[in-house]
Amino acid sequence: KKYNVAILGATGAVGQEFLNLIEERNFPFAELKLLASKRSAGKKIQFMGKEYTVEEATDASFEGVDIALFAGGAASKTFAPAAVKAGAVVIDNSSAFRMDPEVPLVVPEVNPEAIASHKGIIANPNCSTIIMVMALKPLYDVSKIKRIVVSTYQAVSGGGKEAMAELEEQVKAINEGREVVANILPGASLAKHYQIAFNLIPQIDVFKENLYTKEEMKMIDETKKIMSDDSLRITATTVRVPVYRSHAESVNVEFEDEISVEKAREVLAAFPGVTLTDNPDEQVYPMPLETSGKDDVEVGRIRKDYSIDNGLNFWVCGDQIRKGAALNALQIAEYMIEHDMF
Numbered sequence: 001k002k003y004n005v006a007i008l009g010a011t012g013a014v015g016q017e018f019l020n021l022i023e024e025r026n027f028p029f030a031e032l033k034l035l036a037s038k039r040s041a042g043k044k045i046q047f048m049g050k051e052y053t054v055e056e057a058t059d060a061s062f063e064g065v066d067i068a069l070f071a072g073g074a075a076s077k078t079f080a081p082a083a084v085k086a087g088a089v090v091i092d093n094s095s096a097f098r099m100d101p102e103v104p105l106v107v108p109e110v111n112p113e114a115i116a117s118h119k120g121i122i123a124n125p126n127c128s129t130i131i132m133v134m135a136l137k138p139l140y141d142v143s144k145i146k147r148i149v150v151s152t153y154q155a156v157s158g159g160g161k162e163a164m165a166e167l168e169e170q171v172k173a174i175n176e177g178r179e180v181v182a183n184i185l186p187g188a189s190l191a192k193h194y195q196i197a198f199n200l201i202p203q204i205d206v207f208k209e210n211l212y213t214k215e216e217m218k219m220i221d222e223t224k225k226i227m228s229d230d231s232l233r234i235t236a237t238t239v240r241v242p243v244y245r246s247h248a249e250s251v252n253v254e255f256e257d258e259i260s261v262e263k264a265r266e267v268l269a270a271f272p273g274v275t276l277t278d279n280p281d282e283q284v285y286p287m288p289l290e291t292s293g294k295d296d297v298e299v300g301r302i303r304k305d306y307s308i309d310n311g312l313n314f315w316v317c318g319d320q321i322r323k324g325a326a327l328n329a330l331q332i333a334e335y336m337i338e339h340d341m342f
């Protein structure tokens with residue numbers, strides 16, 4: 001069976017990755033509609049030997065669509081109701097519906113059982129959350145997690161194509177002795193912008209009343225929902241780093257019972273979508289340059305946290321645009337096809 005697919009936000013980094021993955025994974029599509037804002041409408045995209053014209057998204061765009069892949073951003077809230085009304089299943093990469101109790105928040109390797117309760121919309125978690133829970137799930141299945149402390153090192157790709165271009169331009173300007181300009185990071189709509197080249201910016205998205213950023217609160221709130229455990233104690237610090245495409249995260253976990261490093265390595269290596277990259281004797285550990293463009297998240301630097309009972313530290317890297325966004329969303333659609341849920 002083939003499915004009529006629409007991609008909303010087809011011209012951005014995540015939209016482009018949807019197209020790469022649909023081709024690479026031979027996703028069974030019949031019709032393909034590329035939708036974007038008025039600004040991008042009319043753009044021609046060559047895909048699998050055919051030329052597609054990007055259309056401006058309207059409520060009517062979703063007639064006859066079976067699967068609507070939303071790349072993210074504000075358009076999701078605008079068009080999700082019309083897409084659902086038209087009978088499409090919306091897999092949304094934005095945060096618009098993630099915490100809605102009626103909307104499953106899904107990483108297919110972690111909580112696929114949540115998909116069945118959807119009422120037309122399935123939410124794709126925040127990229128940093130996806131990458132972290134891919135490592136947490138196999139460990140949680142061995143011993144219940146009590147507390148998580150995570151610090152992230154997030155690629156500029158999370159800020160979109162413009163942020164990637166800004167890093168590239170800043171490095172060139174520095175090498176050529178020109179003025180360094182910052183207009184995008186830590187966020188285009190924020191009042192102040194800072195150089196990211198050779199720098200670290202401890203702000204991703206806006207600050208909330210509790211002095212955490214929205215990105216940090218997403219990791220905290222979304223992880224509890226995905227793991228179905230509101231008793232989880234989590235704190236997060238999310239930082240923008242001068243890396244192009246992969247996020248990296250330092251994770252400290254306190255379990256109810258002790259898990260040995262050997263046991264942790266065993267269950268992580270066996271978990272689908274995770275590659276164990278952990279051999280200190282050979283200086284082997286995950287690095288963003290290595291995980292970019294790959295499907296799996298990579299876990300390493302696994303070691304006991306001797307400062308608490310039943311603690312482990314580990315390091316996880318994953319491609320933010322791939323498993324952090326487009327791949328996870330497409331895998332949700334693939335799971336639904338495999339389990340005849342359309």
Ligand SMILES: O=C(O)C/C=C/c1cccc(C(=O)O)c1C(=O)O
Pocket residue numbers: 072073093094095096125126127128154155157158159204218320
């Ligand atoms: O900046 C990053 O590394 C991740 C950014 C995610 C993001 C950026 C803009 C809007 C959203 C949003 O949909 O809220 C999101 C998200 O949480 O997926």
